[in-house]
Amino acid sequence: MKMEVKIREALERAFEFESLEVINESALHAGHSGDDGSGESHFRVRLKAGCFAQMSRIARHRAVHTALGSLSTQIHALALELS
Numbered sequence: 001m002k003m004e005v006k007i008r009e010a011l012e013r014a015f016e017f018e019s020l021e022v023i024n025e026s027a028l029h030a031g032h033s034g035d036d037g038s039g040e041s042h043f044r045v046r047l048k049a050g051c052f053a054q055m056s057r058i059a060r061h062r063a064v065h066t067a068l069g070s071l072s073t074q075i076h077a078l079a080l081e082l083s
Contacts, residue, residue: 002040003024003040003043003071003074003075004022004024004040004043006071007022007043007045007068007071008020008022010067010068010069010071011045011047011064011067011068013067014063014066014067015047015049015051015063015067016049016050016051017047017048017049018048018049018050019046019047019048020045020046020047020048021044021045021046021047022043022044022045023043023044023045023046024040024042024043025042025043025044025077025079026040026041026042026043028042040075041075041076041077042075042076042077042078042079043075043077043078043079044078044079044080044081045064045078045079045080045081045082046081047064047080047081047082047083048082048083049082051063052082052083057082060080060082061080061082064080064082
């Protein structure tokens with residue numbers, strides 16, 4: 001299963017969200033540090049969820065990393081846009 005799908009499924013299980021985008025940006029980083037050649041090393045997540053309203057930016061990031069569990073250690077870069 002592709003990493004993009006795994007990320008999406010983990011976030012769908014963890015959050016009631018208004019919008020969710022999981023974007024594979026690995027091609028933008030081909031040949032750079034952290035590119036393992038798999039095409040699945042760099043991702044951007046845009047997630048809008050009501051539960052984030054009362055959280056600090058750091059708490060939001062922690063919540064996403066908790067939801068992803070070991071997936072977050074299997075990729076090189078994860079950009080988070082959370083609201």
